[in-house]
Amino acid sequence: MKVIEVKELTKKFDKFTAVNKISFGVEKGEILGLLGPNGAGKTTTLSMLATLVKPTSGIAKVNGFDVYNHPSLVRKSIGFVFQDPSSDDTLTGRENLYLHGLMYGVDGINKKIDMVLKLVDLVDKKDILVKNYSGGMRRRLELARGLLHEPKILFLDEPTLGLDPQTRINLWNYIKKLSSEGSVSVIITTHYMDEAEELCDRIAIIDHGKIVAMDSPSDLKNKIGGDIVRLKIKNPKIGEIKKLKYVKKIKKEGEFTVLTVVNSGLHLQEILKKVGKVEEVELRHPTLNDVFLHYTGRNIREAEGEGGWAERAMSYQGRST
Ligand SMILES: Nc1ncnc2c1ncn2[C@@H]1O[C@H](COP(=O)(O)OP(=O)(O)OP(=O)(O)O)[C@@H](O)[C@H]1O
Numbered sequence: 001m002k003v004i005e006v007k008e009l010t011k012k013f014d015k016f017t018a019v020n021k022i023s024f025g026v027e028k029g030e031i032l033g034l035l036g037p038n039g040a041g042k043t044t045t046l047s048m049l050a051t052l053v054k055p056t057s058g059i060a061k062v063n064g065f066d067v068y069n070h071p072s073l074v075r076k077s078i079g080f081v082f083q084d085p086s087s088d089d090t091l092t093g094r095e096n097l098y099l100h101g102l103m104y105g106v107d108g109i110n111k112k113i114d115m116v117l118k119l120v121d122l123v124d125k126k127d128i129l130v131k132n133y134s135g136g137m138r139r140r141l142e143l144a145r146g147l148l149h150e151p152k153i154l155f156l157d158e159p160t161l162g163l164d165p166q167t168r169i170n171l172w173n174y175i176k177k178l179s180s181e182g183s184v185s186v187i188i189t190t191h192y193m194d195e196a197e198e199l200c201d202r203i204a205i206i207d208h209g210k211i212v213a214m215d216s217p218s219d220l221k222n223k224i225g226g227d228i229v230r231l232k233i234k235n236p237k238i239g240e241i242k243k244l245k246y247v248k249k250i251k252k253e254g255e256f257t258v259l260t261v262v263n264s265g266l267h268l269q270e271i272l273k274k275v276g277k278v279e280e281v282e283l284r285h286p287t288l289n290d291v292f293l294h295y296t297g298r299n300i301r302e303a304e305g306e307g308g309w310a311e312r313a314m315s316y317q318g319r320s321t
């Protein structure tokens with residue numbers, strides 16, 4: 001049974017199209033990951049599903065309810081943790097949760113507050129004003145709030161950003177537990193590949209407002225085919241290299257240039273003929289980051305703005321698919 005159905009969903013801000021006719025479904029109990037560079041349209045997509053942003057066109061049904069016609073029923077079905085914190089600074093953590101519980105008419109509110117506080121490890125801090133919370137504590141409180149009314153569907157927009165490793169793992173385990181009991185479906189955006197890999201049943205890679213690939217993590221990796229080869233070259237013929245479309249990445253490392261190439265065999269021979277003297281070759285199986293690179297032409301880290309030379313090289317080379 002599908003708990004989310006999206007068809008040709010589109011959001012335009014004036015002339016700019018942030019989300020461009022995307023279509024997908026989410027099954028009951030499924031965890032779907034949205035992976036994409038900054039500005040790809042992930043938050044806008046979640047915001048439309050959470051009825052916080054009105055779609056320009058297309059269809060979106062959440063828990064069977066249309067986002068245009070039944071926004072309040074949609075909101076009752078969902079919990080969300082968004083990028084911008086929205087807890088009240090002037091209240092304590094516990095008061096924030098209490099308020100949220102009242103808003104949603106949560107039964108047995110005190111017991112549930114205790115439960116979620118324990119989950120995010122904020123029991124000791126529950127009576128402190130939120131303005132005195134650290135960034136990670138705020139994040140955890142937001143999470144507790146998203147879970148308090150036991151929603152059928154959870155939207156998590158980079159929920160573990162800035163959390164310490166232990167808390168991240170606790171949270172993953174909890175999300176997995178919610179979904180494996182079959183009752184809660186999750187859409188999560190993240191920039192952490194390990195998180196996507198560990199948590200998600202399927203991953204949709206989004207770039208420029210479009211879904212460019214969608215599958216299970218293992219099938220995504222299998223689909224790009226072959227191994228990943230890393231070549232370290234001295235004095236490369238950059239002009240020649242930029243013409244080769246299976247060269248996915250070009251990076252300067254001191255006096256060397258490092259190429260990342262998908263699929264070995266013939267490609268490798270061609271490269272060896274064309275590019276110059278190869279100092280070092282490294283072969284490995286594709287990771288999710290390679291998948292991301294394959295479909296978006298960028299590393300997830302570079303997509304976050306650490307690009308520099310490599311990124312410019314890639315934009316020269318253009319899209320790879
Ligand atoms: N209210 C708005 N008005 C105009 N443009 C907007 C608005 N909200 C989002 N955008 C634009 O839409 C695009 C998609 O933004 P969105 O926040 O959905 O990206 P994202 O994939 O969540 O990125 P990030 O990884 O940085 O969170 C961006 O170019 C953004 O500038």
Ligand SMILES: [Mg+2]
Pocket residue numbers: 042043044083157
């Ligand atoms: Mg976002």
